Amino acid sequence: MKLATGTLAVLAAFGTVAAQQPARDPIGTGPSLELVHLYFDQWPTGVAVSSSGRIFSCYPLGLDATNTRYQVAELGSNNTESPFPNAQINTPPGGAVDYSTNPPQSKGLSNYFISVQSVVVDPKDRLWVLDTGRALLSNGTLTTSNPGGPKLVGIDLTNNSIFQTILFPPTVAFADSYPNDVRFDLRPSVTSSGQGIAYLTDSSSEGRNGIIVVDLGTGESWRHLNNIPQVRPEPGFYANVWGESVYMNPGNGMPVSRLAFGADGITLSNDGETLYFSVVSGRHLYGVPTSRLRDRGLSSELFATGSVMDLGQKGVSDGLESDSNGIVYAGSVETDSIVTFNPQNGTVQTYVRDSRIGWPDTFSVSGSYLYFTENELWRGPSQQGGVDRRVKPYALYRVPLLNNATKISLV
Ligand SMILES: *[C@@H]1O[C@H](CO)[C@@H](O)[C@H](O)[C@H]1NC(C)=O
Ligand SMILES: *[C@@H]1O[C@H](CO)[C@@H](O)[C@H](O)[C@H]1NC(C)=O
Numbered sequence: 001m002k003l004a005t006g007t008l009a010v011l012a013a014f015g016t017v018a019a020q021q022p023a024r025d026p027i028g029t030g031p032s033l034e035l036v037h038l039y040f041d042q043w044p045t046g047v048a049v050s051s052s053g054r055i056f057s058c059y060p061l062g063l064d065a066t067n068t069r070y071q072v073a074e075l076g077s078n079n080t081e082s083p084f085p086n087a088q089i090n091t092p093p094g095g096a097v098d099y100s101t102n103p104p105q106s107k108g109l110s111n112y113f114i115s116v117q118s119v120v121v122d123p124k125d126r127l128w129v130l131d132t133g134r135a136l137l138s139n140g141t142l143t144t145s146n147p148g149g150p151k152l153v154g155i156d157l158t159n160n161s162i163f164q165t166i167l168f169p170p171t172v173a174f175a176d177s178y179p180n181d182v183r184f185d186l187r188p189s190v191t192s193s194g195q196g197i198a199y200l201t202d203s204s205s206e207g208r209n210g211i212i213v214v215d216l217g218t219g220e221s222w223r224h225l226n227n228i229p230q231v232r233p234e235p236g237f238y239a240n241v242w243g244e245s246v247y248m249n250p251g252n253g254m255p256v257s258r259l260a261f262g263a264d265g266i267t268l269s270n271d272g273e274t275l276y277f278s279v280v281s282g283r284h285l286y287g288v289p290t291s292r293l294r295d296r297g298l299s300s301e302l303f304a305t306g307s308v309m310d311l312g313q314k315g316v317s318d319g320l321e322s323d324s325n326g327i328v329y330a331g332s333v334e335t336d337s338i339v340t341f342n343p344q345n346g347t348v349q350t351y352v353r354d355s356r357i358g359w360p361d362t363f364s365v366s367g368s369y370l371y372f373t374e375n376e377l378w379r380g381p382s383q384q385g386g387v388d389r390r391v392k393p394y395a396l397y398r399v400p401l402l403n404n405a406t407k408i409s410l411v
């Protein structure tokens with residue numbers, strides 16, 4: 001009798017527990033995020049970490065009209081930020097916009113930063129600053145560039161001095177181009193000039209998308225994959241972050257449309273032979289043999305466009321990164337996560353999932369860590385009907401790379 005009562009009580013308890021707690025999404029997966037820096041001042045996109053652990057960020061004036069104090073900063077302890085390499089280059093005289101023309105245009109100043117979209121530490125531990133040359137007006141209009149504005153600036157981190165400035169001619173960075181992100185292969189064998197090569201994405205929302213290639217020895221640049229479907233926003237693209245729809249919605253009486261960002265994320269395979277890229281307004285990861293991009297022969301664009309591989313879907317991401325084991329990392333803004341693509345078996349898996357992840361913008365590898373900015377891009381005024389719904393501080397996190405991997409070394 002006692003036994004029977006006890007058994008019934010136990011069964012009843014199980015029944016109650018089961019009814020009150022159906023399965024739920026556990027959210028957390030993978031290594032825990034380590035908070036590295038909080039951004040209380042300007043709105044960041046890029047991050048670059050040197051081999052000794054120095055950290056740099058950029059704050060493009062082209063995406064946030066209030067990013068007027070500095071375009072590049074070195075991050076210090078206790079969440080401090082100092083203009084880098086100095087205050088002067090970060091403050092064009094009279095501002096970045098020329099209001100004497102109608103409509104206003106960005107100034108073509110080669111000795112100043114106009115709007116820096118990315119910062120990247122190359123395999124020789126040098127910092128490169130990618131300037132789109134395009135500033136945003138306070139009413140949400142993105143001005144066009146002038147020659148001198150769009151450029152790559154190389155900075156020697158042993159003495160914080162500029163060693164090279166590569167200007168993009170207007171036939172490569174068009175006035176309405178948006179040079180977005182860049183990766184470096186410094187192996188002497190990849191060019192006849194022997195100083196290595198850079199590959200960039202052009203993510204322009206109004207102009208032509210594609211890949212820009214730069215010979216770092218001669219300073220020459222050229223385009224490939226011009227406006228092919230794989231570098232363009234996918235038709236009908238729709239995304240959702242933290243349970244909210246994300247559209248292009250600038251307010252100011254301007255129409256609501258789908259997010260239209262072209263080729264944006266870019267990274268190299270560990271042997272430098274494959275360039276991976278993806279658009280923000282799409283879900284596919286693409287690869288292309290880098291030899292096809294370096295080729296400037298008469299049929300090179302035909303061969304380049306014909307050699308793009310669709311590596312499958314990985315979710316919606318902004319920046320990409322890769323490691324010494326060949327793993328490709330991508331954000332997945334719709335699943336609060338960072339995913340990995342394994343080129344050995346073509347699979348995509350969730351690596352880290354955390355409710356603090358919404359828009360992992362840009363990645364950087366240093367030591368055996370993957371650093372990434374979380375910048376709430378989708379809550380900015382151009383997505384929210386002109387209302388700024390971003391909440392400071394923005395954050396920089398890091399997680400260990402998968403299987404103790406390190407940075408790719410193409411030197
Ligand atoms: C860190 O910053 C906070 C807020 O500005 C300040 O109160 C605190 O004294 C700082 N700590 C150090 C060690 O500098
Ligand atoms: C924004 O301001 C510029 C410069 O005054 C002007 O040319 C442009 O038409 C404005 N755009 C909108 C949408 O009001």
Ligand SMILES: *[C@@H]1O[C@H](CO)[C@@H](O)[C@H](O)[C@H]1NC(C)=O
Pocket residue numbers: 156158159161
């Ligand atoms: C900075 O260091 C590099 C490498 O040692 C050197 O070539 C360059 O001249 C230095 N620049 C300045 C301005 O001292």
Ligand SMILES: *[C@@H]1O[C@H](CO)[C@@H](O)[C@H](O)[C@H]1NC(C)=O
Pocket residue numbers: 342344345347
């Ligand atoms: C793909 O390869 C990785 C690494 O060997 C492994 O962890 C993963 O389970 C593989 N994926 C599938 C679906 O087999």
Ligand SMILES: *[C@@H]1O[C@H](CO)[C@@H](O)[C@H](O)[C@H]1NC(C)=O
Pocket residue numbers: 403404
């Ligand atoms: C990574 O390194 C740690 C510490 O050195 C070691 O214990 C672990 O086995 C390594 N993991 C892999 C997958 O190599």
